[in-house]
Amino acid sequence: MTPTIAVTGSTGAVGGAVAALLADSGTPLRLLVRDVGRAPTIPNSDVAQCSYGDPDASTEALRGVDVLFMVSGAESATRLDEHRTFVDAAAAAGVRHVVYTSFFGAAPDATFTLARDHFHTEQHIAASGVDHTFLRDNFYADVMEHFAGEDGVIRGPAGDGRVSLVARADVARVAAVVLTDPASHAGRSYDLTGPEALSVAEVAAAIAEVRGRAVTFHDETLDEAYASRATWNAPDWQNDAWVSTYTAIASGELSRVGDDVERVTGRRAMTLREVLNRA
Structure with missing residues (x-):
């Protein structure tokens, strides 16, 4: 009997790509969305409404699901609590296996502050008793060009640190393989990276080359980084996340190149250049 697979985040880039790949293989799906009106049209699928922070709706939406693809929730001060609520709902509904999009180097003391939330989410999933697979994605290659301001400058305290950016399409390909044969990947954590580690200056140069426009990197000090983001009037946790995106690169924590995507x-x-050309 084919297991029932539920996919969250199908209105987004990664979840949408995973749903499309599974649909192409003929796998029956349940799409879990916050807004039913925004759910994509996917053959051989049904749609259920829930949000991570709503335990009752989540439990009901997950009934009958064997395998769950859980895309990490939108960044917020309450994201970890919402993750825990959703994981508890999955366990209560009888989900047998959770595949979770975590972060490369997730740890309680990770330099990138949001990687700490991912670590604690992993711990909660493991403690829930369900089988699990963690996809520890590095920063996405697809979004790097959006880090440049209107003046074409990427600003942040990254120094000469390097980062092994991964394509969202590659994350989706890994997820689709795992979801269709979850037992073979139970208890595994995969570090998903690209095939190269680039400095942010090299990232800027690649974007400039492919896009044919001026893109450069300015290495800010910490004080400059917080000051340049103050105009957005964001909460402290968000400013810390933005700045630590770059300090994590500077630390060297995100530089290792792995082969889990290919394996x-x-x-x-x-x-990165292939991602940019593909876009």
């Missing part, structure tokens, strides 16, 4: 899917991960 799981049989195809190597894309480079």
